[in-house]
Each structure stands twice: as C-alpha cells, then as structure tokens.
Amino acid sequence: xxxxxxxxxxxxxxxxxxxxxxxxxxxxxxxxxxxxxxxxxxxxxxxxxxxxxxxxxxxxxxxxxxxxxxxxxxxxxxxxxxxxxxxxxxxxxxxxxxxxxxxxxxxxxxxxxxxxxxxxxxxxxxxxxxxxxxxxxxxxxxxxxxxxxxxxxxxxxxxxxxxxxxxxxxxxxxxxxxxxxxxxxxxxxxxxxxxxxxxxx
Amino acid sequence: xxxxxxxxxxxxxxxxxxxxxxxxxxxxxxxxxxxxxxxxxxxxxxxxxxxxxxxxxxxxxxxxxxxxxxxxxxxxxxxxxxxxxxxxxxxxxxxxxxxxxxxxxxxxxxxxxxxxxxxxxxxxxxxxxxxxxxxxxxxxxxxxxxxxxxxxxxxxxxxxxxxxxxxxxxxxxxxxxxxxxxxxxxxxxxxxxxxxxxxxx
Numbered sequence: 116x117x118x119x120x121x122x123x124x125x126x127x128x129x130x131x132x133x134x135x136x137x138x139x140x141x142x143x144x145x146x147x148x149x150x151x152x153x154x155x156x157x158x159x160x161x162x163x164x165x166x167x168x169x170x171x172x173x174x175x176x177x178x179x180x181x182x183x184x185x186x187x188x189x190x191x192x193x194x195x196x197x198x199x200x201x202x203x204x205x206x207x208x209x210x211x212x213x214x215x216x217x218x219x220x221x222x223x224x225x226x227x228x229x230x231x232x233x234x235x236x237x238x239x240x241x242x243x244x245x246x247x248x249x250x251x252x253x254x255x256x257x258x259x260x261x262x263x264x265x266x267x268x269x270x271x272x273x274x275x276x277x278x279x280x281x282x283x284x285x286x287x288x289x290x291x292x293x294x295x296x297x298x299x300x301x302x303x304x305x306x307x308x309x310x311x312x313x314x315x316x
Numbered sequence: 317x318x319x320x321x322x323x324x325x326x327x328x329x330x331x332x333x334x335x336x337x338x339x340x341x342x343x344x345x346x347x348x349x350x351x352x353x354x355x356x357x358x359x360x361x362x363x364x365x366x367x368x369x370x371x372x373x374x375x376x377x378x379x380x381x382x383x384x385x386x387x388x389x390x391x392x393x394x395x396x397x398x399x400x401x402x403x404x405x406x407x408x409x410x411x412x413x414x415x416x417x418x419x420x421x422x423x424x425x426x427x428x429x430x431x432x433x434x435x436x437x438x439x440x441x442x443x444x445x446x447x448x449x450x451x452x453x454x455x456x457x458x459x460x461x462x463x464x465x466x467x468x469x470x471x472x473x474x475x476x477x478x479x480x481x482x483x484x485x486x487x488x489x490x491x492x493x494x495x496x497x498x499x500x501x502x503x504x505x506x507x508x509x510x511x512x513x514x515x516x517x
Contacts, residue, residue, distance in 0.1 A: 160452055164361070188450065239450045249389065249440045249458035251361055252508075257450035307453075307515055314511030 116312065119143065121150060121170045121182035126272075131181070134296060134305035138312070141178070148173055159184045159198060159241035160253050167243040168251075176247070185240040185300060187274045189221075189262060191228055197239075200274070218266055218277045225262055231281070234261040238278060238287070240300035242308050252311060256304035260287075271295065317513065320344065322351060322371045322383035327473075332382070335497060335506035339513070342379070349374055360385045360399060360442035361454050368444040369452075377448070382509075386441040386501060388475045390422075390463060392429055398440075401475070419467055419478045426463055432482075435462040439479060439488070441501035443509050453512060457505035461488075472496065 116138045120128055123144060131140050143150035152169055154162040162184035170180050186200030196203035204212040204220040212220060228234050241255040259281050266276035268288025275287035280298050287295065296302040317339045321329055324345060332341050344351035353370055355363040363385035371381050387401030397404035405413040405421040413421060429435050442456040460482050467477035469489025476488035481499050488496065497503040 160365070160454070161362075194449065237450050241452075247458075248395065249438050249456060251442075251454070251456040253361070253452070253454040254512075255450060255452040307512060310515030311455075311508060311512050314508055 117141070117178050118181045119146070119170070119174055119178040121152070121166045121180055123150065127183070130301065131305065133292070134302060135309055135312075137309070140181075143170065143174075146174065146178075154184060154198065157198065158255075159186060159239055160243070160255050162198060163241040163243035164245075164251070164253055167245040171245045171247075180245045181242065183240060183242050183301065183304075185238065187236060187278065188239055188257075189225070189234075189236040191225060191233060191235075214273055215266075218274060221262065221274070221277060222265065231261040231279075236260055236262050236278060238274075238300040240304045242304045244308065244312075252308070254304045254307050254311070256300055256307060258282075258298055258300045258303065318342070318379050319382045320347070320371070320375055320379040322353070322367045322381055324351065328384070331502065332506065334493070335503060336510055336513075338510070341382075344371065344375075347375065347379075355385060355399065358399065359456075360387060360440050361444070361456050363399060364442040364444035365446075365452070365454055368446040372446045372448075381444075381446045383444050384441060384502065384505075386439065388437060388479065389440055389458075390426070390435075390437040392426060392434060392436075415474055416467075419475060422463065422475070422478060423466065432462040432480075437461055437463050437479060439475075439501040441505045443505045445509065445513075453509070455505050455508050455512070457501055457508060459483075459499055459501045459504065 118138050118140050120131055120140050120142055128140055128142055150170055152166040156162045156165055163182045167180045167182035186197055188194045188197050202211060204217050225234055237257040237259055239257045244252045260279050263277050263279050263286055268276050268286045271288045278287045319339045319341050321332055321341050321343055329341055329343055351371055353367045357363045357366055364383045368381045368383035387398055389395045389398050403412060405418050426435055438458040438460055440458045445453045461480050464478050464480050464487055469477050469487045472489045479488045481488060
C-alpha cells in the first residue's frame, strides 16, 4: 500500500519504513502538503485518530493515511504524563523542557519511590489508519517497564534513557534498533497493524 | 479468548459467536452485570470505544471487552442517518419509529432520486476491543450499496430490507446467514478483528 504518514518527522518515517517494510511510506512534505495538528485529545487513540482524519481530506485516495501518538504512562502519576508526555514539566509561560531536563524532572518527582513495582510505567503507542470515513482502524499497544533510578544508554530519544523494559531489564536507550523494534510499544503496534493490513482483501 | 460483549442483545451474541468462532462470547447479564450506555458520540468508532471502555472497569481482567456500533450512511443525506440510525425519523416527543415506519420514511425522503449512484449508501460497523487502558483496538468497516425503491426480503432487521448490496444486487434482508457474514459490514469488521486477535502473542 501507499501510506502517507501524518507527521513531519523524518526519523519516524524511517522507523515505519523498517516496521512496515512491505508498504511505501511518504510524508506530507513529499506531496507538497503542509501539515500540523494540535494533539489535545484525552487519549493516544483519539489523538492519532484526529490527526489521521484531519489529513484524509487533503490527500488523494490512492494514499492510506497513517498516524501515531505515543507517550509514557507512570502508575505513580496516575497514568501521567500520558497524552501530555511532551509537555511534562512545562512552565507557566509554556516553555517546554528539553528531553534531558524532563528526564531529570521525572527522576526527581519519583525519588521517594524505591521498588520496581512502585516505579512501574508503560510506553504506549496508538496508531490510526484511515482509508475513508467508513474504513478506519486504530491500534493502541504498550510495553511494560519501570522508571530507572538514573539515565542510561545513548540511543533513541525522549524518555528512552530512563525507561527500563521489564522483560529484558535494559533501558530503551540501551537497545539496538532490532531489539527496540521487537520490544517497543511502536514495534508491537506496528506488527499488529501489518497483520491487520495483510488480512484485508 | 474469553470475550465479554458490551451489549444486551442475544441476537448479536449469536452473530458474534458465528463470526468469532474460536473465542467464547458472554454478555454482561451472564455475569450478573447490568449494562447500559448512551451512544451519543459523533462517530461509530467513538461510540464503540466509549461503550467498551465504560464496561472495562466493571469486569475481571480475564475477559476482553468487545463492543460494536453500526448504522446506515446515505450519501444523499450527507452520511446520515449515521450515528443517529436508530433515531432517524424520531418525533419531537422522542418517540422512535418502528423499523418498518423508518424504512418507509427513508424511501419517502429519497423518492426524487432515481439512479443507484444517487441512492448510494453504506452500512458501517465499528468494533472496539479493550484489554486494558493501554491496549485498545478499533476497526470500522463498511459495505457499499444503494437504497432500494421498495422493501424486499424478510431476514435480518432494521434497514436490511431497503439496503441493496452492490456486489450481489440483493437486499441485506434477502441474504442467507452465510451470505450476510461474507458481505456485511459486521462480517468484514469481524474477520479483520479475528485476524488481529490471531496476530497477538
């Protein structure tokens, strides 16, 4: 299929090219389309859905629209920062923290919690695929882990250095691309999506 | 999987038992749970999602929650009655029409439209599956058709007698169970769901 990814992020395009390798992935900019979407829905699924639907009308039907929204959900923060993952620690002037500052802010907030169970967290990824108004799929998947006591690893981005994947006891930033695709929320969601698209006639 | 269907409709339970035959289907009433949900979201997907999520917290985790919302979308009615399918033709006192009255009301409203293209319509079915707050799938599928000039066929329910499936030129109410499962919106959505559930580890 010809998939148009509702994103301006070249890094994400490359990740989906790896994860959905039997399809071609384009960005709006490849088609000369300027795309922006305010992610202010109450769930990852609704953000992904809104983003894909808002792009659908602008693009020829030969393209299927794919979008994703993802973030970190910490049990001790009642599932937060959740859909506000990128804005966690934002000050009253709307200044966003850099990744490293944000990770420090998170570690500081959780410093009184000692056990893995108390520091339990999930990375969540929601994907939405819109063919037309009546053919729409969403898949939200997650990976279980806990917040490390300190940053570790240099790969990935965002919260990757402070999120330990329970199943292999490494932070997301310590994983090779191959390991990340196998264990990550986006890898899991994408594999299910590939299965679903493969099941279509 | 043990699937709990967010519905009180025994007929729907039987339909899903046929469509998802490798899983067991229960209704809330089988577990002694009283369930009701107001379907007032702007899309089938959001109705299905809300319905499944509202049941999730009431039920042990060994059950996966499944819900569906479906309806008729007529091009000449700008996609209506859509999510208001069951309330189409409702009077100012909130009195709902019976199926046959509603079908007559629809035929009357479209009487000036002559061609299949002008009378084009879709049956849409959205399914939502909720495992936990972070693992959630939705699938919306449709079947293309047109509104007949008069009712025909005695099977099925709702708009089935006035909706002609383009691919086989029969109304939904003229189809055998087997044909209905093959062509219908709910059949298509359920097959994709079965594929998706089969792809999970």
